[in-house]
Amino acid sequence: MKVAVTYENEQVFQHFGQTSQFKxxxxxxxxxxxxxxxxxxxKGHGSLAGFLKDAGVDTVICGGIGGGAKAALAELDIQVLPGVSGAVDEQVERLLAGNLEYDPTIQCSHHGEGHKCHD
Structure with missing residues (x-):
C-alpha cells in the first residue's frame, strides 16, 4: 500500500490541487x-491524479479537494480521504490504526486566493 498526503511544513496541506509536495x-x-x-x-489540479498513479499511490489524505480531482482519482482507483488536518505522520498512523477522522463530503468548489474549504 502507498499513501500520499498533501504536505507543507510537516502538516496536511489544505488544498489538494495547489499542493507543491506530497509525503x-x-x-x-x-x-x-x-x-x-x-x-x-x-503539476496541479488535474495532472496530480496521474502523478500519484505513476508513483503507485492507492490512498490520498488531504484537506480540501475539488470535485474534478476527486473524480480523476476515483477513475484511477485511488481512495481519497479529505477533510484532514494536522501533522502528516500522525494522520498516517491514525489511518493504519483505523481511526483517521476525515470527511468524505468535503468538496472545494472555488479557487480564489485565501479561501478555506473547511475549518
Missing amino acids: IYEVKDGTVSSSEVVSTGG
Missing part, C-alpha cells in the same frame, strides 16, 4: 516501512 508512505504489514517527500514538479 508518500510505503506501508507493509500494517506499518510504515519508508516515507519520502516528493515535489509535484509544478
Whole structure:
C-alpha cells in the first residue's frame, strides 16, 4: 500500500490541487516501512491524479479537494480521504490504526486566493 498526503511544513496541506509536495508512505504489514517527500514538479489540479498513479499511490489524505480531482482519482482507483488536518505522520498512523477522522463530503468548489474549504 502507498499513501500520499498533501504536505507543507510537516502538516496536511489544505488544498489538494495547489499542493507543491506530497509525503508518500510505503506501508507493509500494517506499518510504515519508508516515507519520502516528493515535489509535484509544478503539476496541479488535474495532472496530480496521474502523478500519484505513476508513483503507485492507492490512498490520498488531504484537506480540501475539488470535485474534478476527486473524480480523476476515483477513475484511477485511488481512495481519497479529505477533510484532514494536522501533522502528516500522525494522520498516517491514525489511518493504519483505523481511526483517521476525515470527511468524505468535503468538496472545494472555488479557487480564489485565501479561501478555506473547511475549518
